[in-house]
Amino acid sequence: MPENLSAAAAGTWKLGDFTINRLGFGAMRTTPNPDRAVAIRVLRRAVELGVNHIDTAAFYASPGGTMGVGEGPVRYANELIREALSPYPADLVITTKVGPGSAAERGFYQATTAAELREQVELNLRQLGKDALDVVNLRIIKKPGEDSIAERFGALADLVDAGLIRHLGLSNIRLDHLDEAQPIAPVVCVQNSYALDTHREDDTFLPICGERGVAYVPFFAIAGPSREGTATTDHSDAVRRIAAAKDASEQQIRLAWTLHQGPHVLAIPGTGNPEHLEENVAAGAIELSAEELAALS
Ligand SMILES: NC(=O)c1ccc[n+]([C@@H]2O[C@H](COP(=O)([O-])OP(=O)(O)OC[C@H]3O[C@@H](n4cnc5c(N)ncnc54)[C@H](OP(=O)(O)O)[C@@H]3O)[C@@H](O)[C@H]2O)c1
Helix, strand or coil: CCCCCCCHHHHHEEEECCEECCCEHHHHHHHHCHHHHHHHHHHHHHCCCCCCCCECCCCCCCHHHHCCCCCCCCCCCHHHHHHHHHCCCCCCCEEEECEEEEECCCCEEECCHHHHHHHHHHHHHHHHHHCCCEEEEEECCCCCCCCCHHHHHHHHHHHCCCCCCCEEEECCHHHHHCCCCCCCEEEEEEEEEEEEEHHHHHHHHHHHHHHHHCEEEEECCCCCHHHHCCCCCCCCCCHHHHHHHCCCCHHHHHHHHHCCCCCCEEEECCCCHHHHHHHHHHHHCCCCCCHHHHCCC
């Protein structure tokens, strides 16, 4: 691992009025390990390495979560973040998402009303121990013809006006959703599933976000087609060859590829493993030539 390992190597982006390092961290993978000390260590080390953008959700919980089928007390990502990092460093931006929710009395559900969205925002505030959330993504389920976001996004815009949220983003969306949201309130980021080998239909949407000054934040950059499963092992010859030539791992090359898709592309690799964390931060310093990018794409 390089001695000067730093999340700053991939440069910065302005998310609303926050300046963050493009190489961030996804907290979804902090909850599976029953040893919460490991998650705390990973989160603290991430910040020590310069990570100042963490993605989370109130429903990121240990297996079983609030449905009560996991082992031992539920570990919520938000509470791990709070335990590891509060009082929070002044430059730390925590992005959360609402829409999907999980509650003991109703299981996993989708918020559809302003009241439900407010409840989810307030739950994030309580779990994180904050007075206002830095960035909140409205995470939707796409149902063509019946997935207008105007009402839900408008409800979140009201919570910006009420001082509970600083900036808004959108997740799991198409261009028409962004078009619908932008006249209602500023959108600082779009968080979609996108990787070398997944959802390449966003190849045209990604640059449009950049033209509009909106960050594009891919998730599953490492997991790829395995989605919520573990990192994909189904690598192309080009990924394997370039990884070997650079003495890097295939996962690092996948991450570096996403960061090369535009200065507005932010990485939020998720891990509960301290070694993987360091590898992911190191990936921010990997440079890929035009030939290498063409071979990878
Ligand atoms: N908006 C949405 O709908 C949505 C959906 C899913 C996720 N997200 C967010 O996006 C973040 C990223 O997605 P993700 O965490 O699911 O997937 P990811 O970052 O693409 O990959 C995570 C998987 O890869 C493994 N991994 C990570 N770094 C590795 C490395 N250097 N070498 C080998 N394996 C490595 C992890 O296992 P280890 O823990 O063992 O390292 C985990 O199994 C999440 O953490 C979450 O914050 C958002």
